Amino acid sequence: MKAHLVVESVLIAILGIHGWFLLDKMPPTREAVERSATEANQRLRLLDGRGIGVQGDPIDLGPHLEGQRIVAFLLRHGTLSEDLNFWREVGRLLPPSSRVRLLAYCDGAACVQSVTAQIKEGDFPILAYGETVAAQAVFNADLQGNFVIAREPGGTSWRHSGIQPVDIAKGLRP
Amino acid sequence: MSSRRIETAILTMLAVAIAMDVALLLTAKAKAAHLYSRPFSLTRTGVIEPDALAFEGMSVTGERPTTVRSNGARSWAVRYVSNKCAFCETDVHGKRLVAELEKAGVDVFTLVPRLGEEVVETTSRPAAPRQVTFVSMDWIKRFELNATPTFLLFRPDGSMLWQRTGTLTARDVVAALGKVTE
DSSP, rough: HHHHHHHHHHHHHHHHHHHHHHHHTTOHHHHHHHHHHHHHHHHHOOOOOOOETTOOOEEEOOOOOOEEEEEEEEEEEGGGHHHHHHHHHHHHOOOGGEEHHHHHHHHHHHHHHHTTTTTTTTTEEEEEEEEEEHHHHHHHHHHHTTETTSSSEEEEEETTTTHHHHHHHHHOOO | OOOHHHHHHHHHHHHHHHHHHHHHHHHHHHHHHTSSOOOOBBSSSOOOOOOOEEEEOOOOOSEEEEEESOOSSOOOEOOOOOOOTTTHTOOHHHHHHHHHHHHTTTTEEEEETTTTTOOOOOOOOOHHHHHHHHEEEEHHBBBBBOOOSEEEEEOOTTTTTEEEOOOHHHHHHHHHHHHHOO
């Protein structure tokens, strides 16, 4: 075989390998990048229960005492009474030995305005302002109908039909 | 097969390989250009947005609220940074943009990811607290803030004017200032 044919064959091989690596390094689409940003946002986690309560009081459920768990959930203005009653019932069903601290995040100014009139003695703390990362984690979980436990991965369903406070309380018991 | 035919076949393959590599290069370039042609959206999809965007928050002391309601007279900006982020510290153009925007009469607020991550202010600020540690859910539910530093610039009506995640370049500063003076 002529020498130039060998050279050309080698060139084809080099170009082929080069093309293969080029394919691998192809930039992602805008949609893929934005999807990955959303996924990253979903991975944000609640670490501490801190913020400013609906009555302007600073709230800090940390530092974490041994065995204590902070359960955070969102109160939606649209279903405020139902949400409040649900979690009051969960709180009532939880024995003190469970060492669970409930923490609510109001879903906006309208919620803050309404909830102030509905607060009862002994209610769990309700945040009007939260830390950016923690608030996003709680909001993301709520989009899936879930609540989150501080420093624990994932969320637990509570908004889906058929789930009762007793189910949540049972799941939170040690 | 004759050597002539083999030669033609190899030459054809070579031409195809070259054409494919050139096509791949051009596609990669076009994709990259499209990718960076406009800022990535930090706005959450599938969330019903309130009519008016309000940036409400409280400083670490919890003493005085920072409130920006849309439909105000001026543009305003939020810089999402942390004292634990090395990129925030070295983001000279980001700090320059803060100074330039303030000179242009734009209120710039600093938002931190968590309590204890407040940054040392480097620019002369008015007396009102501009560093927000605790923010309202109304604002949180509009955006996906994943990384520091992130710069968000808003029109007086609260709509997004410009945004960028990562350390800024001199070109970014010019672009952001251009948007404000448009």
